Amino acid sequence: VFNTGGDSSIKHTGSGSFVIRNEVDNQNVSLQADNGSGGNATYVFLDGSTGEVRLNHYGANKLATKSTGIAVTGEGIFTRRYWNGYS
Numbered sequence: 001v002f003n004t005g006g007d008s009s010i011k012h013t014g015s016g017s018f019v020i021r022n023e024v025d026n027q028n029v030s031l032q033a034d035n036g037s038g039g040n041a042t043y044v045f046l047d048g049s050t051g052e053v054r055l056n057h058y059g060a061n062k063l064a065t066k067s068t069g070i071a072v073t074g075e076g077i078f079t080r081r082y083w084n085g086y087s
Helices: none
Strands: 008-012 019-021 029-034 040-046 053-057 062-067 069-072
Touching: none
Parallel strands: none
Antiparallel strands: 008 019, 029 040, 040 053, 053 062, 062 069
C-alpha cells in the first residue's frame, strides 16, 4: 500500500494473482514502458471514469473496450476465424 492516503496498492495474492489497484474515484491506471526512442509510452490504459480499457502500440490507441463492444483503430489482422464452433 502506498500514497499518502493509502489509496493505491500492488500485491501478490499468494495464489498466483498479481493485483495493481487504484482506489481513487474516476482515476486511471497506466502501464508504460520504453518506446524504442529513449522515452516512455503507455501500452495499457484503464480509464476509471469511463470503464474503458485501451491497448496501444507505442502509445497509439489500437483497441478500446466500450459499453457496446470494442472499437478498433487501424487494421485488424486475424489468422483464423471461428463462428459458432466452425472455422
